[in-house]
Amino acid sequence: xxxxxxxxxxxxxxxxxxxxxxxxxxxxxxxxxxxxxxxxxxxxxxxxxxxxxxxxxxxxxxxxxxxxxxxxxxxxxxxxxxxxxxxxxxxxxxxxxxxxxxxxxxxxxxxxxxxxxxxxxxxxxxxxxxxxxxxxxxxxxxxxxxxxxxxxxxxxxxxxxxxxxxxxxxxxxxxxxxxxxxxxxxxxxxxxxxxxxxxxxxxxxxxxxxxxxxxxxxxxxxxxxxxxxxxxxxxxxxxxxxxxxxxxxxxxxxxxxxxxxxxxxxxxxxxxxxxxxxxxxxxxxxxxxxxxxxxxxxxxxxxxxxxxxxxxxxxxxxxxxxxxxxxxxxxxxxxxxxxxxxxxxxxxxxxxxxxxxxxxxxxxx
Amino acid sequence: xxxxxxxxxxxxxxxxxxxxxxxxxxxxxxxxxxxxxxxxxxxxxxxxxxxxxxxxxxxxxxxxxxxxxxxxxxxxxxxxxxxxxxxxxxxxxxxxxxxxxxxxxxxxxxxxxxxxxxxxxxxxxxxxxxxxxxxxxxxxxxxxxxxxxxxxxxxxxxxxxxxxxxxxxxxxxxxxxxxxxxxxxxxxxxxxxxxxxxxxxxxxxxxxxxxxxxxxxxxxxxxxxxxxxxxxxxxxxxxxxxxxxxxxxxxxxxxxxxxxxxxxxxxxxxxxxxxxxxxxxxxxxxxxxxxxxxxxxxxxxxxxxxxxxxxxxxxxxxxxxxxxxxxxxxxxxxxxxxxxxxxxxxxxxxxxxxxxxxxxxxxxx
Numbered sequence: 254x255x256x257x258x259x260x261x262x263x264x265x266x267x268x269x270x271x272x273x274x275x276x277x278x279x280x281x282x283x284x285x286x287x288x289x290x291x292x293x294x295x296x297x298x299x300x301x302x303x304x305x306x307x308x309x310x311x312x313x314x315x316x317x318x319x320x321x322x323x324x325x326x327x328x329x330x331x332x333x334x335x336x337x338x339x340x341x342x343x344x345x346x347x348x349x350x351x352x353x354x355x356x357x358x359x360x361x362x363x364x365x366x367x368x369x370x371x372x373x374x375x376x377x378x379x380x381x382x383x384x385x386x387x388x389x390x391x392x393x394x395x396x397x398x399x400x401x402x403x404x405x406x407x408x409x410x411x412x413x414x415x416x417x418x419x420x421x422x423x424x425x426x427x428x429x430x431x432x433x434x435x436x437x438x439x440x441x442x443x444x445x446x447x448x449x450x451x452x453x454x455x456x457x458x459x460x461x462x463x464x465x466x467x468x469x470x471x472x473x474x475x476x477x478x479x480x481x482x483x484x485x486x487x488x489x490x491x492x493x494x495x496x497x498x499x500x501x502x503x504x505x506x507x508x509x510x511x512x513x514x515x516x517x518x519x520x521x522x523x524x525x526x527x528x529x530x531x532x533x534x535x536x537x538x539x540x541x542x543x544x545x546x547x548x549x550x551x552x553x554x555x556x557x558x559x560x561x562x563x564x565x566x567x568x569x570x571x572x573x574x575x576x577x578x579x580x581x582x583x584x585x586x587x588x589x590x591x592x593x594x595x596x597x598x599x600x601x602x603x604x605x606x607x608x609x610x611x612x613x614x615x616x617x618x
Numbered sequence: 619x620x621x622x623x624x625x626x627x628x629x630x631x632x633x634x635x636x637x638x639x640x641x642x643x644x645x646x647x648x649x650x651x652x653x654x655x656x657x658x659x660x661x662x663x664x665x666x667x668x669x670x671x672x673x674x675x676x677x678x679x680x681x682x683x684x685x686x687x688x689x690x691x692x693x694x695x696x697x698x699x700x701x702x703x704x705x706x707x708x709x710x711x712x713x714x715x716x717x718x719x720x721x722x723x724x725x726x727x728x729x730x731x732x733x734x735x736x737x738x739x740x741x742x743x744x745x746x747x748x749x750x751x752x753x754x755x756x757x758x759x760x761x762x763x764x765x766x767x768x769x770x771x772x773x774x775x776x777x778x779x780x781x782x783x784x785x786x787x788x789x790x791x792x793x794x795x796x797x798x799x800x801x802x803x804x805x806x807x808x809x810x811x812x813x814x815x816x817x818x819x820x821x822x823x824x825x826x827x828x829x830x831x832x833x834x835x836x837x838x839x840x841x842x843x844x845x846x847x848x849x850x851x852x853x854x855x856x857x858x859x860x861x862x863x864x865x866x867x868x869x870x871x872x873x874x875x876x877x878x879x880x881x882x883x884x885x886x887x888x889x890x891x892x893x894x895x896x897x898x899x900x901x902x903x904x905x906x907x908x909x910x911x912x913x914x915x916x917x918x919x920x921x922x923x924x925x926x927x928x929x930x931x932x933x934x935x936x937x938x939x940x941x942x943x944x945x946x947x948x949x950x951x952x953x954x955x956x957x958x959x960x961x962x963x964x965x966x967x968x969x970x971x972x973x974x975x976x977x978x979x980x981x982x983x
Contacts, residue, residue: 411787413795416777425798426778433794434787 254377254463256365257296260470261463262288268466269361270567272458274556276516276538277358277384278316278323279569286328287362290369297369299377299459300350305447310346311376312337312444314364315354317388317405317427318437320516320538321571323359326437329408333367333439340404340441343414352376352450354391354443356458357384357539358569365459375459380443381599382455382587383556386515386538388427389420390599392589393443396453403427403442407434455587469565479565480580487584495614499543499550500532500581501525501562507575518570520559522579532581534559536570541604543581551583552601554590555613558582583613619742619828621730622661625835626828627653633831634726635932637823639921641881641903642723642749643681643688644934649727651693655734662734664742664824665715670812675711676741677702677809679729680719682753682770682792683802685881685903686936688724691802694773698732698804705769705806708779717741717815719756719808721823722749722904723934730824740824745808746964747820747952748921751880751903753792754785755964757954758808761818768792768807772799820952834930844930845945852949860979864908864915865897865946866890866927872940883935885924887944897946899924901935906969908946916948917966919955920978923947948978 256265266284273280287297305311314333316323341347351371353364356379368375380391388400400423403415413430417423423442431438464486472482480498487496506521516538524530535542540557543550551557559568562578573579589595591612597603600610621630631649638645652662670676679698681688706712716733718726721744733740745756753765765788768780778795782788788807796803829851837847845863852861871886881903889895900907905922908915916922924933927943938944954960956977962968965975 409787410783411791412781413791414779418775422774422776422799426776426795429794429798430778430791433790 254299254460255296256287256291258291259288262291264466264470265365265463266362266466267469267567268462268464269356269358270569271465271558272382272462272556273357273384273539273567273569274558275536275540275570276320276386277355277360278320279571280359280362282323282326282328283359283362283366286330286366287369289330290366295369295372297365298372298374300374302376302378302447302451302454302456305350305376305450307446307448309349309447310444311350311352311447311450312340312348312441313352313354313380313393314367314439314441315360315388316363316437316439317431319511320358320569321511322436324571328363330370332406332408333363334370336404336406336439336441337367337371339406339412343402343404344444348373350374350376352454353379354388355379355381355384356462357381361459361462376450376454377459378450378454378456379458380454382458382590383554384539385599388424388442390603391443392453392455392595393445393449394420395595395598398443398445398449398453400442403440405430405438405440407438455589473564483565483582493585493588495585497583497613497617498580499583499617500530500545502530502532502579504573504575504577504579507573516570520573522581534581537604538570540570542606543583549608549611550616551613552606552608552610553604554586554596554599554610556584556586558584583617585613619664619825620661621652621656623656624653627656629831629835630730630828631727631831632834632932633827633829634721634723635934636830636923637747637827637921638722638749638904638932638934639923640901640905640935641685641751642720642725643685644936645724645727647688647691647693648724648731651695651731652727652734654695655731660734660737662730663737663739665739667741667743667816667819667821670715670741670815672811672813674714674812675809676715676717676812676815677705677713677806678717678719678745678758679732679804679806680725680753681728681802681804682796684876685723685934686876687801689936693728695735697771697773698728699735701769701771701804701806702732702736704771704777708767708769709809713738715739715741717819718744719753720744720746720749721827722746726824726827741815741819742824743815743819743821744823745819747823747955748919749904750964753789753807755968756808757818757820757960758810758814759785760960760963763808763810763814763818765807768805770795770803770805772803820954838929848930848947858950858953860950860977862948862978862982863945864948864982865895865910867895867897867944869938869940869942869944872938881935885938887946899946902969903935905935907971908948914973914976915981916978917971917973917975918969919951919961919964919975921949921951923949948982950978
C-alpha cells in the first residue's frame, strides 16, 4: 500500500468512512490534512506490526469529541505534531512508531497525516478494526495496556494530562475535558511496546481500509454496481470474512439526539418496490444494530454500514437525510473482536442490549 | 490567633461558614480533618503576608465540586498532602507557604489542616474574602496571577493536570473533570510569589473568620443575643466595615436546583408578627442577592448570611429548611473586592444581574 497521490488519500478516507460504520468522525478533515502532506511529497510510511522490535516504543493518537462538531472544526496541521512532542517530553523518550486507536473515520487518516509530517512509521493496525464511541473500547485496553497517561490538547493551546486508575475513568475524564473545550480535542495515549502491539492490536486494517476505498472507486468505473466489487473483495468465507447486503431502500424516518456528548439516532428505511420490508438501524455515534422487520440481522461489534445505493459511498450518521436511497450492509468483525473478553467491553451488552452477540453470517446464512 | 484546641477549630469552622455566605462547601469535613491534626499536637502556623519574602513560593489549595456532594464525602487526610507533593515534584521546588483560595466554607479549614500536617505556614489571607462559585473569581486572577498549572486529584488516585490559556477556561476544564469524577475533587493551583500575595490577596481573613466564630459562641453565653456581639464586632464604620441585620422571620418557600454542577436556589421568608414583609434571597452556591419586598438590600460581592435566629449559627444553602426561623444579615465586602476591576469578575453582572453594585451601607443607611 502506497499513499502518494490525492486519489490514494481519497481512497483511504473512503475506506475509513466505511469502517467507521457511521461514526468515528467524518474523515474529511483528516483527509485534507493528509493530502497537504502528500502534496508536499511527505508520504506516510506504513509498516506491519511484525516489523517492530519487541521493545519498540509505540504511541496512539486520536481525536475525542462529537462527530457533528468535528465536521465544522478544521484541524490544525501543527497541533498534532506538538501533541506528540509534548508526550515525548513527558515520557522522556522518542517514540518509534504511531498507531491509530480506531481505523474507522477521522482517526486513521489523521494519524497517517501526523506520521507523514513527523516522518515516523505508522503501524498497519488499530485497536478497534472499526469505530467505537469510547476510548476504552479498544483491544489494547482489553489486553491490559493502560490508556493513561492521556495527553489532551485543543487548537487554542489548552492542555490537560490525565492519569486515571481505570481506562473507563480515563474515558469519563477525557470526555468531560472535551465537552468543556467545545466537544473536540486531540489526545496521545496508550503508550505500548512493539510486543504488546503484535499481541493485542487488530492487524492489517489500514490495508483493508485502503482496499475498500479503492475497490468502491474502481468498481464504480468498471462494474455494473460497486456492490459487486465489494462482495468480491469482502465476502471470503475461506478467510472467515463475510459480507452481506442486508437491505435496499430509502430513509423514511430519522431521529437524531445529542445526549451526554453522544450522537444517538434511529434510522428507519422502507424497501423499494412492492415489498413491505422495514429496516431500522440504531446508532450511538456508530451504527450498532440493524433489524429487518423487527428481527436482528447484524449487531455490534460486527460492522453495519449504510452506503449510497448507487455509488456505494459510505454515509456517516450526521449526513443521513430523509428520502436518501441507501443500502445497508453487514461485515463480520475481525476475529479478535468476537472473543468473549472483547465482547464484554464492546459487545451488545456494553451498549445496553440484552440480546447476545450473533455473527452476521449466522444471522444471514 | 492560635488554633490549638477543638474549640478553636470549631470557632474557625463557624466563622468560615459565616463567610461562606451559604456556600463554599460545609466546613464540617474540613473541621474534622483539622481537628485530627490539632489533637495530635500538630498546630497550623498562621503568618501574615508581610512576613513573606518577596520571592517566597506560595501555592493555593482548594476543593472543586458541588457543596451538597461534599457533605456526604469524607476527606482523605493523606490525599491533600500527596497533592502538594505532586505539585512540588512538577514545579521542581518546595513551597514556602500555603494560602486558601477562599476563606468561606470548606477551603480555609481544609487548608489549615494541610498546613498543620505538612508543617508549612499558612498565610492569613485568601483570594475571595468570602466564597464564590468559580475558581477564576479570586483577586489573584483579577491581578494577573494565572490559575494554571492546576493539579487535580480525587481520593481514588485519579489525577489530571490542566494548563489553560485563561483562568475561566481553567475553571471550565476543572469543573468538567470534577463532574466526571463524582463532583468533588481537590486541586493545587495559583502558584504565586510572596510579592504577588502581598499585593493582590484579601488580607487578615483567617483572623476575621476566627473572630466571628468565637464572637458567636461567646455572645451566646454572655449576651442576650449573639447578634449583639456580631454587631459590636462587625459594624465598625471607622474601619469602613458595615454590618446590618436585614430581616428576621421564617422560611416559607425553598427552591433548590442542581444545574450544570451548580446549586441554584431561591429562599423566601416572611417576617415574624404582624408585618407583611417578605424577604427573598437568591443563590448560586452562595447567597447572591437579598430583596426586601422586591427592593434590593444587599448584593454580591457584599456578604449575605442566613443565620439561625436564636443561636446565630450560619446556615449553608443545602441545610436550609422550610419553617426555619432565621435572620438575614449583610456585611460589607473587603475594600479590594469593591474595586471596578474586581466587580467585573464577581460583581452583579458576573451572575447575570442587570443592576449595578450598591454597597450594603448605602442601601441600608
